[in-house]
Each structure stands twice: as C-alpha cells, then as structure tokens.
Amino acid sequence: xxxxxxxxxxxxxxxxxxxxxQWVSREETGHHKDTQDYFLAGKSLPWWAIGASLIAANIxxxxxxxxxxxxxxxGLAIASYEWMAAITLILVGKFLLPIFLKRGIYTMPQxxxxxxxxxxxxxxxxxxxxVYIFVNLTSVLWLGALALxxxxxxxxxxxxxxxxxxxxxxxLYGGLKAVAFTDIVQVVLLVLGGLMIAWIMLxxxxxxxxxxxxxxxxxxxxxxxxxxxxxxDNPHYVSLPGLSVLIGGMWIMNISYWGFNQYIIQRALAxxxxxxxxxxxxxxxxxxxxxxxxxxxxxxxIYVLSPTLSVPDQAYPEAMTLLPSGIKGLVxxxxxxxxxxxxxxxxxxxxxxxxxxxxxxxSKKTDENSNRxxxxxxxxxxxxxxxxxxxxxxxxxxDQAFQYIQEFTGFFTPGIVxxxxxxxxxxxxTSTGALAAAIGSAVLSxxxxxxxxxxxxxxxxxxxxxxxxxxxxxxxxxxxxxxxEGAVELHDIQxxxxxxxxxxxxxxxxxxxxxxxxxx
Numbered sequence: 001x002x003x004x005x006x007x008x009x010x011x012x013x014x015x016x017x018x019x020x021x022q023w024v025s026r027e028e029t030g031h032h033k034d035t036q037d038y039f040l041a042g043k044s045l046p047w048w049a050i051g052a053s054l055i056a057a058n059i060x061x062x063x064x065x066x067x068x069x070x071x072x073x074x075g076l077a078i079a080s081y082e083w084m085a086a087i088t089l090i091l092v093g094k095f096l097l098p099i100f101l102k103r104g105i106y107t108m109p110q111x112x113x114x115x116x117x118x119x120x121x122x123x124x125x126x127x128x129x130x131v132y133i134f135v136n137l138t139s140v141l142w143l144g145a146l147a148l149x150x151x152x153x154x155x156x157x158x159x160x161x162x163x164x165x166x167x168x169x170x171x172l173y174g175g176l177k178a179v180a181f182t183d184i185v186q187v188v189l190l191v192l193g194g195l196m197i198a199w200i201m202l203x204x205x206x207x208x209x210x211x212x213x214x215x216x217x218x219x220x221x222x223x224x225x226x227x228x229x230x231x232x233d234n235p236h237y238v239s240l241p242g243l244s245v246l247i248g249g250m251w252i253m254n255i256s257y258w259g260f261n262q263y264i265i266q267r268a269l270a271x272x273x274x275x276x277x278x279x280x281x282x283x284x285x286x287x288x289x290x291x292x293x294x295x296x297x298x299x300x301x302i303y304v305l306s307p308t309l310s311v312p313d314q315a316y317p318e319a320m321t322l323l324p325s326g327i328k329g330l331v332x333x334x335x336x337x338x339x340x341x342x343x344x345x346x347x348x349x350x351x352x353x354x355x356x357x358x359x360x361x362x363s364k365k366t367d368e369n370s371n372r373x374x375x376x377x378x379x380x381x382x383x384x385x386x387x388x389x390x391x392x393x394x395x396x397x398x399d400q401a402f403q404y405i406q407e408f409t410g411f412f413t414p415g416i417v418x419x420x421x422x423x424x425x426x427x428x429x430t431s432t433g434a435l436a437a438a439i440g441s442a443v444l445s446x447x448x449x450x451x452x453x454x455x456x457x458x459x460x461x462x463x464x465x466x467x468x469x470x471x472x473x474x475x476x477x478x479x480x481x482x483x484x485e486g487a488v489e490l491h492d493i494q495x496x497x498x499x500x501x502x503x504x505x506x507x508x509x510x511x512x513x514x515x516x517x518x519x520x
Contacts, residue, residue: 006329013333024181025174038175039352040270050280053267056183057345062143069313071299075225079292086288088254093281109357115423116431125357142391144339167343186337193334194294201301228519241456249462256413263349282504350383351376414465415441427487433472
C-alpha cells in the first residue's frame with residue numbers, strides 16, 4: 001500500500017498538473033477561443049510538445065501493466081509492438097503527414113469527405129465516435145481503475161469517477177493545448193518513473209551489484225525471454241507469429257493506429273509547420289525505442305525474482321511492492337499520468353469529431369466558433385459520463401478485456417488502412433470502393449475468426465487487408481477506372497524532408513536492426 005510520503009507525492013503531482021493546465025490555457029484579455037484554438041491548439045504546437053503528447057496519448061495503464069505482464073509471460077518479443085511503432089512513425093511523418101497538413105484538416109473524417117464524399121465522412125465519423133467512446137474510452141477508464149485497485153486498493157467505481165473527473169477537469173477549458181503542453185510533464189514523469197522501476201528491479205536481480213550485472217543475469221537465467229522472433233512451437237506463437245511480426249499484419253495495425261487515428265494524429269495536425277510536426281514525430285520515434293526498457297524489462301525481471309505469479313499481469317504491481325517509500329509514490333504518479341493523459345486525449349478527439357464533422361454538418365448557426373467550442377466541451381463531459389456508465393457492463397465480465405478490445409478493433413483496421421492509403425495514393429479509388437472495403441473488413445475478419453480460428457490475429461489482419469484492397473480496386477475499376485474529383489495531387493505535396501529528419505530516420509532504422517540482430 002502507499003505510505004503517507006507516497007500519497008503526498010501523488011497529491012503534489014495532481015495539483016501541479018491541474019495548475020499547469022489552467023496556466024497554459026489562459027488567453028489574452030478580449031480574446032475568446034475559436035475552433036482552431038480549442039481543437040488544434042491554435043496550430044502552434046512545437047516539436048517537443050507534439051512528440052511528448054503522442055507518447056502520452058499512446059501509453060496508458062493497461063499498456064504498462066499488460067506489456068509488463070507480457071514481458072513476464074512471453075519476454076522481449078512483445079517489444080515488437082513498441083519498436084515497430086518507431087519505424088512506423090517515421091513513415092507517417094515522411095509520407096502521410098504532408099498530405100494531411102496540405103489539406104488543412106481538423107479530423108480524419110474531414111479528409112475522407114475531401115477525397116471521397118460526404119457519405120463516407122459521416123459513416124466513418126459515427127463509426128469512430130462509437131469506437132472511441134464505447135471501446136477506447138471505456139477500456140482505458142475501466143482498466144485504469146482496475147490498475148489503481150490492484151496497486152493501491154482503490155475501489156474500482158470510485159477510481160473510474162476520480163480518473164474521469166480529473167482528466168476532463170484539467171483539459172476541459174484549454175482543449176488540445178492544455179492536453180499537449182501538460183503531456184510534457186506526463187511523459188517526463190512516465191519515463192522517469194519507468195526508468196527508476198527498471199533500475200531498481202535489475203539491481204535486485206543482481207543483489208546490489210548494479211543494473212549491468214542485473215541485465216547480464218537476466219539473459220543467463222531466462223534466455224528464452226530474449227527471443228525476438230518466436231518459433232512455431234512456442235506457446236505464444238499465436239500472439240506473435242514469427243516473421244509475420246516484421247513483414248505481416250503488424251504493419252497494418254501500426255499504420256492504422258499512428259497514421260489514421262484521430263486522438264493520435266491530432267497533435268501533429270496542430271503543429272506550427274510541417275517541419276515542426278516531423279521533428280515531433282521523430283522525437284516520438286526515439287521515445288518508442290525506449291519504452292520496452294520501461295514496460296517490458298520490469299516484467300522479465302519479476303519473472304526471475306518471482307517466477308510463481310498466478311497471473312502475468314501481476315508483474316508490474318508486484319514490482320511496485322518492492323519499491324522504497326517515495327519512489328513508489330513517484331511510480332504510482334507515473335501510472336496516473338499514463339491514464340489521465342490518454343483519457344484527456346480521447347475526450348478531446350471525441351469532441352473534435354462530433355463538433356467538426358457531425359455538428360458542423362447539421363448546424364446552421366452563424367456564430368460558429370464560440371458555439372462549437374461550447375459544444376465541444378459539452379460533448380467531452382457527456383462522452384466521459386457515458387464511458388463511466390458503460391465501462392462495467394461492457395468490460396466487467398471479461399478476464400482479459402484488453403485482448404477482446406484488440407480483437408474488436410482488428411476487425412476494422414484493415415478496411416480503414418485500405419480507405420486511406422488508396423485515397424491518398426491512387427486517384428481512381430471511388431467512395432463505393434472505400435465503403436465496400438470498410439464493410440468487407442468486418443465481414444471477412446469475422447468469417448476468418450469463425451472458420452479459421454487457429455489463424456494468428458496478426459496474420460488475419462494482413463490477409464484481410466490484401467482482400468479488402470482487391471475489393472476496393474475491383475469496384476473502383478468497374479466504376480469507370482478514371483481519376484476522382486477529390487483525388488490527391490501528389491505533385492503538390494512537399495515530401496522532401498530535412499537533413500535532421502533523414503538522419504533521425506536512419507538512426508532509428510540502425511538501432512532497430514541492431515536490436516533485432518542481437519536478440520533474433
């Protein structure tokens with residue numbers, strides 16, 4: 001349990017974060033927030049805020065605890081989710097972001113209307129609202145409250161209410177600007193707390209001989225936990241099917257998440273410039289390389305220290321019990337930071353999509369700026385209340401809620417990637433072909449799940465992506481095989497990147513090659 005010192009650290013963190021959010025959200029006398037201020041931070045975010053906010057939105061409690069548990073059960077192979085994301089971010093910054101910023105969009109559905117038509121925009125806007133509220137927001141809220149219950153003994157319902165109220169409370173007035181700039185503090189806390197727990201665990205493994213000796217002992221005592229590519233006879237092969245991790249469906253999952261996910265890409269859309277956004281994305285890529293040290297390594301260390309845990313997800317809470325007073329409070333505050341930053345990011349993006357895609361399409365009001373900001377705030381509160389009410393009925397009966405969520409979103413991921421990639425890079429893609437790919441993704445994924453249950457999830461995503469691409473291409477060709485009115489003119493897009501970005505991309509690639517070559 002937490003000591004008085006630990007609780008003091010957590011309270012200090014919460015008060016400081018709230019105060020910082022209000023300070024960065026302040027406006028000059030006479031200025032009122034408009035939609036660009038509230039939903040895109042006035043298009044003024046610097047690279048360091050973008051990079052930190054990308055990671056803060058991405059990392060949440062279920063990921064910290066879940067990936068530590070996977071480190072305990074599977075080992076370093078689970079780090080592929082983090083390391084593959086690093087190279088995906090570089091590709092997003094190089095090839096996708098220039099198109100989005102050139103189009104001047106607020107939301108992903110807005111791009112779909114520009115490229116296809118209003119029908120595609122509305123279908124995907126309502127779809128994403130449903131997924132963000134009833135899948136993403138509820139899962140972070142529920143699993144975050146479960147994490148607090150496991151670590152601190154806090155009642156789950158009370159934990160959800162406190163987390164939800166705090167996340168909405170500090171971000172409601174300032175919008176994306178409040179979220180992005182406070183995420184700097186969140187990420188510093190997350191990295192500092194994570195490195196501390198990794199350091200202490202490795203030192204305990206070596207019985208006080210230091211972290212290097214501890215890591216060396218880990219590789220000696222649990223060599224099977226340092227296989228990056230799992231063989232077919234590995235009991236966890238179905239979760240990470242060998243080379244498919246490097247060349248198969250994980251690419252589709254990563255591109256969908258980092259390239260077309262509103263609550264992730266929104267902070268890059270709010271950049272001062274394309275170059276600033278690309279610097280932020282490169283910064284985030286380097287942070288992703290570091291994440292396995294923070295979330296996977298402690299799980300492997302606990303496997304050596306306490307190999308008889310009944311449930312792998314107990315690894316991170318078990319590690320926290322070994323921390324000294326004060327440090328435990330700091331790590332607990334880091335866990336809170338991971339939860340509330342993700343919740344704040346999601347509610348802001350939900351309000352952005354509803355206000356800019358749905359409300360703006362039906363509203364005829366002339367005072368659109370102040371009215372839309374008010375609507376956005378109301379939607380943020382409503383979405384959080386809905387998530388609080390629905391979390392337990394939706395997720396409370398699942399032993400492994402996060403796996404079910406991954407499975408559900410994976411039904412739609414291939415179609416989303418097809419819609420965007422064809423829309424951006426193939427002028428002949430039609431709206432009918434796009435909608436067919438979206439529907440086909442769900443139908444085919446469900447069919448494979450029922451008829452070929454032993455097919456690994458990652459392989460299924462890759463296979464459905466290929467089939468959905470074929471469906472969209474065939475339908476588009478049958479519609480006349482001609483360039484569409486809203487097609488992206490690629491010759492107008494600035495794909496050339498700065499020397500700094502190119503060097504960052506090269507360094508990320510070399511580090512990844514070295515990591516996989518070392519623990520192949």
